[in-house]
Amino acid sequence: MEIPENVKKRLSLPAEEYFYAGHTACQGCGAALGLRYVLKAYKNRAIFTIPACCSTIIAGAWPYLTFGAPLFQTAFETTGAVIGGIEAGLKAKGYKVKGEDGIMVVGWAGDGGTADIGLQALSGFLERDHDGLYIMYDNEAYMNTGIQRSSSTPKGAWTTNTPGGKKHFLEQKPKKKVIDIVIAHKPAYAATASIAFPEDFIRKLKKAQKIKGASFIQLFAPCPTGWRSPTDKSIELARLAVQTAYFPLFEYEGGKYKINMPSTKKEPKPLEEYLKLQGRFKYMTKEDIAALQEWVLREWEELKKKAEMFK
Amino acid sequence: MAESPFKEEIERVEKEYSEKMTPGAIVYIPGSSVINKTGSWRVFMPEFNRDKCVRCYLCYIYCPEPAIYLDEENYPVFDYDYCKGCGICANECPTKAIEMVREVK
Secondary structure (H helix, E strand, O other): OOOOHHHHHHOOOOOOOOEOOOOOOOOOOHHHHHHHHHHHHHOOOEEEEEOOOHHHHHHOOOOOOOEOOOEEEOOOOOHHHHHHHHHHHHHHOOOOEOOOOOEEEEEEEEHHHHHHOOHHHHHHHHHHOOOOEEEEEEOOOEOOOOOEOOOOOOOOOOEOOEOOOOOOOOOOOOOOOHHHHHHOOOOOEEEEEEOOOHHHHHHHHHHHHHOOOOEEEEEEOOOHHHHOOOHHHHHHHHHHHHHOOOOOOEEEEOOEEEEOHHHHOOOOOOOHHHHOOOHHHOOOOHHHHHHHHHHHHHHHHHHHHHHHHOO | OOOOOOHHHHHHHHHHOOOOOOHHHOOOOOOHHHHOOHHHHOOEEEEEOOOOOOOOOHHHHHOOOOOEEEOOOOOEEEOOOOOOOOOHHHHHOOOOOEEEEEOOO
16 A cells, blocks of 8 residues: 655554455444554554454455454454464464564454453463453444343443343443453553544554563444444544543553543543433433443542552 | 555455365455455445545544545545445544535445
8 A cells, every 4th residue: 555755754643554445344333443553553563363253254254354464263262362372382483472573462352252251361361471462342242243231331221132121121230340350460561542542542552562471452442333323423432432531541551550641631521422422321311320420430530549549 | 536555455366366165264365355345335425525625634544444545645535445434534524524425326
């Protein structure tokens, strides 16, 4: 892909494209955009492993491949273990893994494959401290199989097995904080990122490449199909999630927390601005919304205290 | 009008592509998805007004396909072979230089 030199200077992202068009993601997919940024950052110097999730289909059903990089498709619960295996194999063959010009081993799993099914493999991967990167793209339900709830679904959301109404109920449990579970393992690097802030995301990817040891990034990726939102609002939703402090951007490195600029710029907006754009929250009562708002602000205060305590 | 960035890939894939089963179902051709023209999914198509464009590249940065590339004069070019018409570019454009119009086939 040829991009003129004068444009390259003004672009805030790497100009090379290793994520090819013609993939089968839905219109306005956040996960596809996330994959595009990861391939922009690592080019073809990365080996990917993807378990069963939407991205299996985006990366290509046989005989198609959307990537310009090698890809290993694996079983649902084994992403963490496969990253460790590929890393050990590369090292045994004498390749340089991680570091400035080393090969990156990237696991890319959804929130179901991370927070529910793949949790033990993720824990093992972090505990054994493999030189790899695990990216969890968070679209807050099992979207590939038809919008079933996962433990990452927020309280009050509609999904096909929490449909609401008189006989059934909406999602009852709050969102599982996978990033806190990860930080409890004391990894080399952990961070949250959003597709609405690609410069911040690519900076974190490059940082994860430099730091030796296990790294983890939780990426917020809206899903218009499952969230019942218009396809053109994906980026706006991801941005509002950060601005309302529903999904604050921060990084954890060597025992220190740092809240990143997009989250610290202004005071959090009211959560209702984020909720009203999505059809999955339209069954919530006023009390539900107030309770969710309180939960969001409490988590945000907790994070700010942690950042102050461990700086 | 600039050429599609995927022109070489499409030619390469069309030359090597075959539906013969490979051992272990391995895909040997990187980027072979370019053969799959997703532009037929589109209901609304982006219409670009060159005069309003300030060349901020936000449409290029946020396109999930990617179906937007840049020409020699730094203006965005839309690849209607792959654009699925999600409308993210029109929503994010700060000067409203992109408008979504219903496609007539």
